[in-house]
Amino acid sequence: xxxxxxxxxxxxxxxxxxxxxxxxxxxxxxxxxxxxxxxxxxxxxxxxxxxxxxxxxxxxxxxxxxxxxxxxxxxxxxxxxxxxxxxxxxxxxxxxxxxxxxxxxxxxxxxx
Amino acid sequence: xxxxxxxxxxxxxxxxxxxxxxxxxxxxxxxxxxxxxxxxxxxxxxxxxxxxxxxxxxxxxxxxxxxxxxxxxxxxxxxxxxxxxxxxxxxxxxxxxxxxxxxxxxxxxxxxxx
Numbered sequence: 001x002x003x004x005x006x007x008x009x010x011x012x013x014x015x016x017x018x019x020x021x022x023x024x025x026x027x028x029x030x031x032x033x034x035x036x037x038x039x040x041x042x043x044x045x046x047x048x049x050x051x052x053x054x055x056x057x058x059x060x061x062x063x064x065x066x067x068x069x070x071x072x073x074x075x076x077x078x079x080x081x082x083x084x085x086x087x088x089x090x091x092x093x094x095x096x097x098x099x100x101x102x103x104x105x106x107x108x109x110x111x112x
Numbered sequence: 113x114x115x116x117x118x119x120x121x122x123x124x125x126x127x128x129x130x131x132x133x134x135x136x137x138x139x140x141x142x143x144x145x146x147x148x149x150x151x152x153x154x155x156x157x158x159x160x161x162x163x164x165x166x167x168x169x170x171x172x173x174x175x176x177x178x179x180x181x182x183x184x185x186x187x188x189x190x191x192x193x194x195x196x197x198x199x200x201x202x203x204x205x206x207x208x209x210x211x212x213x214x215x216x217x218x219x220x221x222x223x224x225x226x
Contacts, residue, residue: 004154032212043118043202044217051212089154091215098143098162098206098213099170104154 002027006090006103013080014111021075021106023090028068034100035064035075036089044089048075052095080110115139116218118203123223125190125197133188133221135203144186145204145215148172155202161186190223198225 003026013019023033032051036044048057048064050073056065063076077084087107091100116137125131137144143162147155157170161180175194180186186205190197200222206215 032214034214036217041200041220041222043116043219044204046214046216049212049214053211091155093213098208099145099157099160100155100215102154102156104152 002030002092002094002101004090004092004101004103006088006106008106009104010107010109012109012111015080015082017080018076018078019080019108021077021088021090021108023073023075023103025071025073025092025101027094028071029095030068031093031095033064033066033073033090033092035062035073036091038087038089038105040087047088077108082110082112084108085110116203116205116216118201118218118221120221121219123221125223125225127225128192130189130191131223133190133201133203133223135186135188135218136184137186137203137205137218138184139205139207139216140183141205141207141216142183143206143208143213144180145206146170146176146178146186146188147202147204149200149202149220158188158201197223199223 035047050066061078087105089105091102119134145160146158159178161167203218204215
């Protein structure tokens, strides 16, 4: 059974710093991995999707990497801004299974 | 303006009542999903549907029911058999290609049992 872990559960950094959020998963036979952002009381916004054949994806100040052999993904945020404050969720799907398995998220606070 | 809509945003239920949460999408996606989110537990899958008139149980289907009569709509009924229904409910739909399956989410419905 796939398990997804995100550590730390919460992170605070000063504005302008670069930061890395971590995601680990137990079953490396993944189909794809998605990173989401969730603001309080809101739905999830898809940030990046990495296919199993890819090593990384980039969108603006965000870069997500995938290392299937070690069961890890990272989300790199460059030049953080207060508007980046949110909970970031990682989710994976496995081959032959359309369901997403979610981590519990990292709550990020950017300090102005 | 394409997307996923959920209604109502807030819903209050008395014990013993059934309530239905609405989810509509105009993205022409085949698959739709219902998740439940509780503090500290992440999202858990309730039901999903890959095609009209067909749906599958997720990890926590007990006390819930769904229907998929139209491609655009996937309503969730929370029955009185669900003992702890207070939670944030999220609907999603997905586009699936040969290479990936990307899910998109609605804004959610917060259900509170009085």
